[in-house]
Amino acid sequence: MQFTIEVGRYNPDGIYAENAKPGAPYPPPWQQAPPRRYQTYTVELPEYAVVLDALIAIREYQDESLAVRCACRSAICGSCAMWINGHANLACKSKLTEFTKDGKTRVETPPSMPVIRDLVWDMKPFWEQHNKVKPWLVGKPLADPSQEYRADNSRMEELIQEVSCISCGCCLMDCESYAVNPEFLGPHALAKAFRYAGDPRDAETRERLGDYSKPGGVWDCTHCYECVAQCPKGVAPLEQILKLRRMAVDSGFTNNAGTRHADAFADSVKHSGRLNELTLMPRSTGLFNVVGQLKTLPSAFNMARAGKLPPLLHKSIPGVKRIKAIFERVGGRFK
Ligand code: SF4
Ligand code: SF4
Ligand code: FES
Structure with a gap:
């Protein structure tokens, strides 16, 4: 069968090489996003072939400059992980027939990771x-x-x-x-x-x-x-x-935004049957955390500007008693 593979290529000269010098600050992923180009190859392989078979065939018989990381070819070593059609997968476990969309398969490194070369992303983070x-x-x-x-x-x-x-x-x-x-x-x-x-x-x-x-x-x-x-x-x-x-x-680690957020969410649903978005952010931040509350103001202004501020009057849904009954039944922390 003939398969078309579109490969995200990246040449390491430039951003990455410069930052990889010893002692240089390690840039966050979005600053590392390299300029990349896409190159298309056509390979002839059996119907049962996987994406890694295609990449190895390209590297062996068409373009020896293509960098691919792999070892076991059996979904055990974890080294061939890459983006295939926009999601992370193991190339040695992904059948080409299943991953061919609109006549081709696109492989690349994910944008959130620094790239060493072509399909080899840097595992340092x-x-x-x-x-x-x-x-x-x-x-x-x-x-x-x-x-x-x-x-x-x-x-x-x-x-x-x-x-x-x-x-x-x-x-x-x-x-x-x-x-x-x-x-x-x-x-x-x-x-x-x-x-x-x-x-x-x-x-x-x-x-x-x-x-x-x-x-x-x-x-x-x-x-x-x-x-x-x-x-x-x-x-x-x-x-x-x-x-x-x-x-x-x-274990008692409840003095944090995450736990307060979960509590505020559950309290609101328990009492009115739905989420009170007006109180969610202040309660998650901590009512006595003045600095934290001030920091949320820009988000509140942005929501107001976009017309997304929740109504000031928070009403209960009809049948809220049944919601309360569920909470009573579940019990535990949110009783
Ligand atoms: S996807 Fe994450 S959790 Fe799963 S095997 Fe790979 S590293 Fe481990
Ligand atoms: S945000 Fe949470 S659920 Fe989503 S991928 Fe990350 S760890 Fe998993
Ligand atoms: S080559 Fe080892 S997991 Fe794919």
Whole structure:
């Protein structure tokens, strides 16, 4: 079968080479977005071929200057992650027949990541975020050091999902929050964070939860679900982030914008059956946080200018009693 591949090419001379000098400040991803050009190739491959087969065929028989990163060709090493038709995927796992749209397949690096060359993106930001969550176990001391710590099977089973991570970066590539805020730890790092915070043998769970509750942590996820959709190993980082949030709140880390936002949201729905957007931002910021409140004023003005300010009078929906009954039934933190 004949396949048409459109490849985003990038020559490293210029922005990246300059900033890669030792000691040079590492620019945020949006400043790294390189000028790129698209080059189209045609390859003849069997119907079962994957995107990586096409890229290797191009590099071997048509254009040896094409840079591609790969190793296992079996969806295990994670090195061939790239954007395919605008979303992160493993090139060795993506069948060409499934990824051909309008007669072609477009491959490139994602715009939120720095590029080394062509399809090879720089994993430095990925590993930097990964290292920030202290991705190792701090073992609890044992009364008898000659004995081993016996972990409960059911507790360890909860961690299996995250242990499948192959560090490919697909989730970070498509994370909407990370794309606009490179301080966000990101889905892979937070999934890793749960792997250790949720481990019954870890001695620093509380400290970890405090750290993950800070700005850039669990509350900066916007629930876009991209990490769940794009992860090739079923790690579902968002699910691990939600577990960390629950653990953090249960441990008393509630003095942060994320928890206040969740509380304000739930309170509003409980009392009127819908969201009171007028009080949501002030309550999330903290009513006594004068500086924070002042910082929200530009957003309020912008909303007013765009005619998007919510009505001053917040009315309850008909049948709000049934909503309240649901809250009573669910109980817990929002009762
Ligand atoms: S759900 Fe959260 S962590 Fe996952 S991609 Fe979206 S913003 Fe990022
Ligand atoms: S969580 Fe999934 S998408 Fe993210 S790095 Fe691990 S395997 Fe890749
Ligand atoms: S080449 Fe190893 S995951 Fe694709």
